[in-house]
Amino acid sequence: MANFHSVFRTTLLLLTTKLNNVQFHSYRLYGTYKNWSQKFHAVLNSPQYNVYCIGELLHVIQMKHLYPDSKRFVDKKLRVPPQQVLNNFALLKRIKPHLPESSLSKFLLKNFEDEHSLQQYTPTDWAPYPELLTKIKDRKLRKFALELHALWNVLSRRIYEDCMINADKYSLLYVPKPFVIPGGRFREYYYWDSYWIIRGLLICDMYESAKHMIENYLYLVEKYGLIPNGGRLYYVDRSQPPLLAKMFDTYMDFTNDEPFLNEALPKIEEEFNFWDNTRSVSVQKDSKIHMMYHYDSFQFTPRPESYREDFRCSLALPKDARPLFYNEVRAAAESGIDFSSRWWVPDWELRPDFTNIRATHIIPVDLNSILENNARILAKSFERIGNDKKAKLYKAKADQIKTAIDQVLWNDDVGIWCDYDYINQVSRTRFYPSNLTPLWTQSYPFENQKYIEKAVKYLKNKDIINIYVGGVPSSLKRTGEQWDLPNAWAPHQDIVIKGLSYSNNDEAQKLAQLLAERWVRHNYILYKESRSMFEKYSAMAPGMGEGGEYEIQTGFGWTNGVIIDLITSFNIRLDVEQYI
Numbered sequence: 001m002a003n004f005h006s007v008f009r010t011t012l013l014l015l016t017t018k019l020n021n022v023q024f025h026s027y028r029l030y031g032t033y034k035n036w037s038q039k040f041h042a043v044l045n046s047p048q049y050n051v052y053c054i055g056e057l058l059h060v061i062q063m064k065h066l067y068p069d070s071k072r073f074v075d076k077k078l079r080v081p082p083q084q085v086l087n088n089f090a091l092l093k094r095i096k097p098h099l100p101e102s103s104l105s106k107f108l109l110k111n112f113e114d115e116h117s118l119q120q121y122t123p124t125d126w127a128p129y130p131e132l133l134t135k136i137k138d139r140k141l142r143k144f145a146l147e148l149h150a151l152w153n154v155l156s157r158r159i160y161e162d163c164m165i166n167a168d169k170y171s172l173l174y175v176p177k178p179f180v181i182p183g184g185r186f187r188e189y190y191y192w193d194s195y196w197i198i199r200g201l202l203i204c205d206m207y208e209s210a211k212h213m214i215e216n217y218l219y220l221v222e223k224y225g226l227i228p229n230g231g232r233l234y235y236v237d238r239s240q241p242p243l244l245a246k247m248f249d250t251y252m253d254f255t256n257d258e259p260f261l262n263e264a265l266p267k268i269e270e271e272f273n274f275w276d277n278t279r280s281v282s283v284q285k286d287s288k289i290h291m292m293y294h295y296d297s298f299q300f301t302p303r304p305e306s307y308r309e310d311f312r313c314s315l316a317l318p319k320d321a322r323p324l325f326y327n328e329v330r331a332a333a334e335s336g337i338d339f340s341s342r343w344w345v346p347d348w349e350l351r352p353d354f355t356n357i358r359a360t361h362i363i364p365v366d367l368n369s370i371l372e373n374n375a376r377i378l379a380k381s382f383e384r385i386g387n388d389k390k391a392k393l394y395k396a397k398a399d400q401i402k403t404a405i406d407q408v409l410w411n412d413d414v415g416i417w418c419d420y421d422y423i424n425q426v427s428r429t430r431f432y433p434s435n436l437t438p439l440w441t442q443s444y445p446f447e448n449q450k451y452i453e454k455a456v457k458y459l460k461n462k463d464i465i466n467i468y469v470g471g472v473p474s475s476l477k478r479t480g481e482q483w484d485l486p487n488a489w490a491p492h493q494d495i496v497i498k499g500l501s502y503s504n505n506d507e508a509q510k511l512a513q514l515l516a517e518r519w520v521r522h523n524y525i526l527y528k529e530s531r532s533m534f535e536k537y538s539a540m541a542p543g544m545g546e547g548g549e550y551e552i553q554t555g556f557g558w559t560n561g562v563i564i565d566l567i568t569s570f571n572i573r574l575d576v577e578q579y580i
Contacts, residue, residue, distance in 0.1 A: 183555015
């Protein structure tokens with residue numbers, strides 16, 4: 001079954017591949033992808049898409065290395081309509097067929113300008129002393145949390161209306177309400193980052209700001225049928241870990257905003273259906289077939305924001321293998337874990353080779369746990385409005401996914417859930433924090449202490465507690481990729497710490513306390529030294545992370561949200577580390 005899916009997918013890819021100047025532009029128009037393509041067909045075929053996302057113009061500019069960061073070009077605004085830009089480029093090719101750099105520079109000045117579509121915004125619900133922050137007992141941590149709270153003003157943006165009126169001149173995707181950006185080079189909104197940002201806003205009594213961000217994502221679902229990876233046209237081929245339902249559920253826990261329930265629920269259901277219709281695959285294990293989920297993409301070309309890097313890497317492959325390579329890279333980017341040895345296949349040949357990415361082969365623990373949780377949230381929400389039929393439907397869906405997680409992903413020999421390569425039918429037993437996601441989403445038989453006891457033992461056996469004093473590492477493999485050793489990331493800390501703390505197990509809760517204290521202390525030390533918060537840190541000792549496609553970024557939205565959450569959820573003292 002799995003091998004048939006792989007052959008079927010490859011065959012359909014080849015059948016739908018079209019040559020577009022110097023590269024392949026392919027997208028699916030078959031099966032479950034048809035409805036999505038119909039909703040988004042106009043975007044894929046627009047002149048704007050042909051400027052920013054595919055085609056010879058993009059290829060030439062990015063490969064000439066006129067900008068130090070590939071993202072900089074595709075974030076520019078057009079001075080003239082996109083079809084005119086394409087016409088002007090065609091004229092330049094006729095006049096200057098070799099496209100000298102001086103001529104291209106003049107062309108860029110004439111047709112593009114730096115984008116100024118984002119307006120600094122001061123949230124109307126920001127107040128200097130949120131109640132939960134003023135109750136923090138440790139004086140230094142209280143001051144730290146209040147200073148992070150002040151950063152919501154620094155990171156808040158709204159989009160000028162010109163981006164809506166002249167949308168075809170921007171790669172930025174317009175949304176109507178203000179939002180919080182991650183920071184650094186990431187000047188637009190990003191999907192899964194927003195969950196931890198929203199939690200931080202809610203803890204800081206900024207209910208309106210949190211609601212605005214959720215409303216923006218509902219707007220995107222209505223317009224595109226999915227929530228793109230981030231707020232750019234070049235991200236629409238893929239999403240990110242689907243945390244909209246969890247954002248909404250968290251917001252409802254804080255506000256009990258009953259009218260918003262009826263407004264949001266249809267779009268939350270539509271987003272769930274996007275994943276159910278376009279990211280589900282049949283997985284056979286032990287003579288049973290389960291419907292599970294993987295990361296994927298609708299596109300088979302280099303990522304525009306990392307075009308040069310993807311294209312150069314693909315040159316190591318035969319030409320006919322490159323479209324699938326690009327698709328795998330995009331699928332890995334949809335995971336939010338971009339990039340990591342986690343997506344290299346085969347697992348037993350972990351080489352630092354980007355071309356080994358096979359993200360579509362892998363059934364990820366985190367994605368399936370999140371979608372199980374989403375189905376449960378939908379069931380609860382429909383029950384709340386009296387729609388028993390849909391409540392029953394989504395409860396059954398959640399039960400089905402939970403059973404699959406247990407039967408396919410739980411590895412009793414290792415004592416934890418593991419990603420599963422459904423093409424090669426192999427459990428991938430290496431350590432990743434995502435292995436513990438079912439604790440965070442409670443996607444396991446909660447009353448069975450076996451799971452939590454084995455999870456604690458698993459962390460001890462991997463020496464996560466004794467060696468990695470800077471935080472839970474993203475993996476135990478050094479590859480130079482940013483989601484591998486030695487890096488530790490805020491969302492992974494939250495997943496592991498909160499997952500352990502949700503259990504009824506004493507030892508798990510004490511371990512959660514220790515890990516929370518270490519992460520808060522690590523962030524505090526670097527903040528005092530640099531006055532900055534970072535996207536990633538070193539798991540080995542207090543310090544910044546390393547590796548990846550770009551320099552370390554500051555800001556930083558989800559880091560701030562996780563720290564505010566941990567400080568207010570755990571009784572942490574900077575001068576004390578408690579454990580068993």
